[in-house]
Amino acid sequence: MSAPAATHTPTAVGHHEPSKFHIYIQIAMILAVITGVEVVLVYTPIVKWLVVTALVLLSAVKFMFVIFFFMHLRWDKMFCTILFFIGLVLAGGTMWALLHLFGADAGKPLSAVVGLLLF
Amino acid sequence: MSSHAATIDHHHDSTTSTGIPNKKLLWWAFLASDCMFFGTLISTHLVYRLNPPPGNAIPTQVFNIELTSFSTFILLMSSLLMALAVNAIQRGNVRSTRTMLLGTMFFGCIFLGGQVYEFGHFVHMKHMTLSNSLFGSTFYTLTGTHGTHVAIGVLLLGMMYVRTFKPAAGGGLSMNFLHMLAVAVAAGVAFIVFVPGMIEIIYGAGIGEFLSSHAVPLSVGAAACIAMAWFARQSSTVEFGEKNAIDVEAVGLYWHFVDIVWIIIFTAVYLLEYL
Incomplete structure (x- = not known):
């Protein structure tokens, strides 16, 4: 499992673009929380149109987070x-x-x- | 020091007229077309849900929202691992890339296993088949097509994982083929037998009964996992490196796409039924 790459090694970190590790972790946590909120929302006794609007908006937020950050559209x-x-x-x-x-x-x-x- | 001085720009390619790597452009064009494909499938499902024929299945009596929510969470976390795999290879860390690719495949198999369990449960326990209700027809077509996309994604990830072991000296084609075979068998057994079995055990089935009734496929899967571990222990220099980041990113784009499609399906097909 520890075979070195022919051209670049993990030690040459300083010459690569900045890591987005923390950004990705934060976004994943936000996505998980939004999913939880969605599930709770459908059991909440409030007006139906409000729940539908909230679900559509929350899905759109998740969608945008994934395409702009995980799929790198923000940087491309x-x-x-x-x-x-x-x-x-x-x-x-x-x-x-x-x-x-x-x-x-x-x-x-x-x-x-x-x-x-x-x- | 000087060998590492030139930083690879992973978002731009000056050799193409668009400034975008051709592979990336191809994948974005494909994903844009796939949006329309899923758009028609989702709208077909919704059209018939808004105008249900007599005798249609009642979704809230069929669905298991806890399991589907868990599957959604797993798919979101697989997207995180995929993003980390791309991040790792962009920094030249092949070992971390392998770990993240394997993790993404594993989570993908859990999602697929959940779908296999769900389909089996719907057919055998809820008696909702592809042909006995319109809801069943549109539901299985939509979620089945998405599941097929996930399965293709797992296969692509497996191919990328095996490719990271390609020796820099060349050759090794037969070894790579056998390695890929082991990965495919392990993934297949995981999502067809192992994960659905684990879910059944969580819901109260006996472990002994599961092990005895699926002894052969589980043994084959275990052998495939051992073979994977054996193939992964090579120590020679590999060809794969930071220059291949675009290949990992391309597979990642596809994987994230199946995730965003599921985000829509989860809301439109599952959650809205509970209102």
């Missing part, structure tokens, strides 16, 4: 962020469109009973 070129967000916006737009299309009364999927009657 802006083009990586733009490229990923193109896919993300398209996916979000598709979800929004589908949920609204099928949310309308006329667009509701046929129920099993109606489907059987038609065919």
